Amino acid sequence: MEKYLYLTIDIVSLLLPLLASFYSKAPFYKTWKYLLPAIFITAVFFTVWDEIFTHMRVWGFNQRYLSGIYIGALPIEEILFFFCIPYACVFTYFALNHLIEKDYLFPHQELISSALILILLVMGMYYFEKVYTGLTFVFLGLFLAFQMLKLKPRYMGRFYFAFGCILIPFFIINGILTGSFIEGEVVWYNDHENLGIRMGTIPFEDIFYGMLLILMNVVIYEYLQDRERYRALMRG
Template identity: 45%
Template structure:
């Protein structure tokens, strides 16, 4: 039982890691871009995580942890910020390699504006919940920067497609984490609306996590070309 969260992490990264040597995607050749992207993003989200533990936004069930903690966070939670981003960016690259034609290119700006508007609306009504406030505030800042400030990198149409596909393993993995539960949420600090057992905010937490990783990944690749 104590290995549940660790096994989930291993399951998340196992196939993306093995398939990284696929001849068409050649994801292993891009590790020099994905590793710094994951590490930088991981530091930001670990600080976020530590803050949420202090604020009692969420906690971790010791029955499903091996008992190794660093700076107050379980080792498995730290691995989460390595395994999940790696798997998601792998999905992003596979889709780009196997399905280069992407109709979302026509609608990506409209989608971004829709999500920015959603962030503003939810912040207006839910700002008194810590998870809601920080989650949607962070997503608004990152999304607005990527779409309207950093105009040289145009990848959001590819990002949205990868995000939609990543929701499939998200529902499986996060479903386990929240149903067992491995992660225990304080409903006073969120909107207390769930899709199954998954808090509504988690969908946009994934979006923020994936967007920051993909942006940095694309940024490191663009620098290497210059």
């Protein structure tokens, strides 16, 4: 039934990565103790953001494609999105790290981050009156600056490579949610609060919103693993 479309998207997005997590040569499930806190912390941040934007009518939801269960102003499917999609994306990041030994973008990761930080902060401040554009660009720019200057991670080349691969299913899933292949849309956007640029049916800002969502999960996931390795080293 069409009212379960969004819920079906959540479940299908999670199902294959979850099953593949038990592959013996790359047991992703063994990293759940780092992943689950990362997903939960990030989901809380994005759920609060989502709730505020829904009340502000920056975006909203088409009841035609929803089960009808809400928590606050958000359909349960939207909240599940912040758990299912990050799981699938961090699994993809993990799997690509396992399959591809060389970090091809490592020599360029600081240049990529620096360029993104500059462009995002300048555009975010310039378009700050457009709430979705302004906050998304500024939040991502500041978070990239924080992890680059404070955390100094060595995995950003791998993250950028994985994100480029993730954009393929992103355009399919987000395309459906924004009205591609279906009548109407699951999630609608107020174009007064964004640049009005669409890639098919997908708002341009969604790429950077998605990048921030995935990056926050990866940063916390990697941080918790690094902390565990450091403690083990100190004990040993």
